[in-house]
Amino acid sequence: MDDHDRNQVLQIPSCVDEVHHVQCLIQQAMEQHGYDDDTCFAVKLAVEESVINAMKHGNKFDQSRCVEVRYDVGDDRVCIHVRDQGKGFNPCCVPDPTAEENLVKPHGRGIMLMRAYMDEVDYADAGREVTMVKRKRADG
Amino acid sequence: MNITTELLGEATVIRFCGAADVTAVPDIRKVLVDGVGVAPCRVVCDLSDIDYICSDALGAFISAHEDAREAGGFVRLVHPQRRIADILATTQLDRLFEVFESVELALSQ
Numbered sequence A: 001m002d003d004h005d006r007n008q009v010l011q012i013p014s015c016v017d018e019v020h021h022v023q024c025l026i027q028q029a030m031e032q033h034g035y036d037d038d039t040c041f042a043v044k045l046a047v048e049e050s051v052i053n054a055m056k057h058g059n060k061f062d063q064s065r066c067v068e069v070r071y072d073v074g075d076d077r078v079c080i081h082v083r084d085q086g087k088g089f090n091p092c093c094v095p096d097p098t099a100e101e102n103l104v105k106p107h108g109r110g111i112m113l114m115r116a117y118m119d120e121v122d123y124a125d126a127g128r129e130v131t132m133v134k135r136k137r138a139d140g
Numbered sequence B: 001m002n003i004t005t006e007l008l009g010e011a012t013v014i015r016f017c018g019a020a021d022v023t024a025v026p027d028i029r030k031v032l033v034d035g036v037g038v039a040p041c042r043v044v045c046d047l048s049d050i051d052y053i054c055s056d057a058l059g060a061f062i063s064a065h066e067d068a069r070e071a072g073g074f075v076r077l078v079h080p081q082r083r084i085a086d087i088l089a090t091t092q093l094d095r096l097f098e099v100f101e102s103v104e105l106a107l108s109q
Helices: A016-032 A037-058 A110-117 B022-036 B055-070 B082-090 B103-108
Strands: A008-013 A064-074 A075-085 A120-124 A129-135 B002-008 B011-020 B042-053 B074-078
Touching: A008 A016, A016 A037, A016 A064, A016 A075, A016 B022, A037 A064, A037 A075, A037 A110, A037 A120, A037 A129, A037 B082, A064 B074, A075 B082, A110 A120, A110 A129, A129 B082, B002 B022, B002 B055, B011 B022, B011 B103, B022 B055, B022 B074, B042 B082, B042 B103, B055 B074
Parallel strands: B011 B042, B042 B074
Antiparallel strands: A008 A064, A064 A075, A075 A129, A120 A129, B002 B011
8 A cells, every 4th residue: 555545635626526536536545445335435425525514614615715635544444634714613503404394404414424424523623624534344 | 427307197207327416416406496397296206326415415305305395296216225225314314205116106106
């Protein structure tokens, strides 16, 4: 394994077309490190949700603001940091999308999916940065 | 993502193929709006060939579902793959949508 999977930093504009590139880089690294398909899928989803949140809610799709993605793919875990340049928010105040009154709302499921599909999801810097960890399964 | 639409009787059957990621959402939204816009607003979405779905794409289906319901119609889902079904269960959207094993079953009820 080369070092291209360890502690990589990407600065991407707040444009949704950039998401796929980030996903591909991380997916390639995970495949090379032998992560199973379900784990790769989980990380792919969490990356999209977190990066889109950073672009949309953090940076308001302001093309002058960047999203920083730092990732580290190791033999036993994947660690991803996503940071925006927005005003921040309180992740504890996000409504529960499974509540009856929220079920029919078209938005608000991104963080829920991140928490469901990653092993660890932690916010810092007033919500501007999220750190996510996914561990390799013992059987793959 | 590849999307095809077919009129079967009074229903619009929309077949999706590929990844329902954020870049596909505008197309997904448009085809659903078009489908719900055809009276009597009965839309069947074949998800059997979707291998990925993001929350924004889910939002497009939810909006269409609500628009159809207000018009007295429906948006039904068909045969999601395991990972898509898991996402529907995780988000509890399986409480909102009727999910069928086949297009024929979705049309017959």
